[in-house]
Amino acid sequence: MSSVFAEFAPEVRRPVLPETDISYAVSDTSVGRLLLAVRSDGRLVTSAYVASADEESAWLQRLADVVSPRVLHHERPLDGARRELDDYLAGRLERFSVPVDLVLASAFQRSVLSALAAQVGYGSSTTYGALASAIARPKASRAVGTALGANPLCVFVPCHRVLPAGGSVEGGVRNVGGYAGGPAAKEFLLTLEARSAP
């Protein structure tokens, strides 16, 4: 349409919206690009590796579907989580104090992640089988692996501390098992904790 209506281009200001049900921000860290999201009460609901814009959109859509569609980009509500993450990745922090919310996890995942958080401390590790036994499901090590692979709170709930049984070494490289952030990120975290642990 060649009319002036189409050419009407006033200078418009972006709206400034309040912090709402879900606030998120993306952080470039030494282990990868992490999407962090908190609820209005300050509890962390997501810490997820998002290598691409598509992965970021998929997590935001999941938050919209499960928690609330009022999802907005705000940096400030993530300051606390980000500071702890920085300290942890620099070897200055062993235990996170940011409150977390496992609303994105299934009931089974919750039992796995809770057992993990309670039983496997900084600098130590366990196996998929041992964790399965810990939740009284000794035959469910594969399901435990799947549950950890979909951990919505990577790093904060330490699924990187769970390794395959036997820990084979191939070509001088230890097999650390799968990880949402990739095996290099998992190796980085394990090495960091081994080095910094008392």
Add this chain to the structure above:
Amino acid sequence: MSLPPFQSLVDAHWRDVGRLAHALAGPDHGDDVAQQAWTQALAAYPRVTSTRNLRGWLLTITHRCAMDVHRSRRRTVAHEDPGSLPAAPVVAAPVEPDDGLWARVAALPERQREAVVLKYVGDLDHRAVAAALGTTPAMSRRLVSDALAALRVDVEEMR
């Protein structure tokens, strides 16, 4: 039903909402109207029942906010100086290097002005324009064509 994260609506439509707000409320109130529209949309968003036309939904809210500002302003003017009301322009013309078309848009009867702005600045179809104005698509068509006739804009060119 799955609603997209609100941030994606802001990113996709903030320019269109601002543009419509400026066209309806003028340069002095455009940004405030747009801000108000976004605030209202955010509050109402979880109750939205269809994702089919979220852009139209946002522009309808923008229109309503512009009309609210407009009405309260008219009341204020009336209170301060009743004599000034008939001569007061309906809306300040947006600052645009055109041939005076915006001044003529501003001088249109209220319904015609709203209809033509929703149609061509908002790029909405007659069904959406009618919904915003609380009327029928046939009436929207009529308001728009009357407006274009009054503006002496070539109707064929606008199709």
